[in-house]
Amino acid sequence: FDEAAGEGVGRLLRYVGGTNDRGVGMGMTAPVSITTFPRDDGSLARRFVIGLRIPSCYQDNPPVPTDSSLRIEDRPGMTVYALQFGGYAKELDFRTQAARLCSALGDSAPYQRGLCLCCGYDPPMKPYGRRNEVWLLQEEP
Numbered sequence: 001f002d003e004a005a006g007e008g009v010g011r012l013l014r015y016v017g018g019t020n021d022r023g024v025g026m027g028m029t030a031p032v033s034i035t036t037f038p039r040d041d042g043s044l045a046r047r048f049v050i051g052l053r054i055p056s057c058y059q060d061n062p063p064v065p066t067d068s069s070l071r072i073e074d075r076p077g078m079t080v081y082a083l084q085f086g087g088y089a090k091e092l093d094f095r096t097q098a099a100r101l102c103s104a105l106g107d108s109a110p111y112q113r114g115l116c117l118c119c120g121y122d123p124p125m126k127p128y129g130r131r132n133e134v135w136l137l138q139e140e141p
Helices: 001-014 091-105
Strands: 032-036 049-050 079-086 114-120 132-137
Touching: 001 032, 001 049, 079 091, 091 114, 091 132
Parallel strands: none
Antiparallel strands: 032 049, 032 114, 079 132, 114 132
16 A cells, blocks of 8 residues: 555656646645555455546646556545544554544444545645545445
């Protein structure tokens, strides 16, 4: 998780920094989200989707990534259950916090149990007051 997240975030940073078909730097947005797919035992499947929000002024016609491993994806609106925590979050931190959120919600809460989004809001050079969140997607009624 940690290595894949670092590599994926690096690719996204290069894309928003100008490695795209227009050579335009778009600036960074937050959060960076890592969609994970938890197994029944709490471990994570080795498949991740790392994403960020494209700045508003580029959303209608975003620059095309030149890195073939990146793609533009439209995400529909969503309602999430979220738990915020601090620190330099790694896989174990996200898994622990996701378990806390699941426990707080209980068995009857209407959320999608097959995925969890791990979100980070801060650049790596920010040492204090860091913000991370785990999100569980609410089931649509």
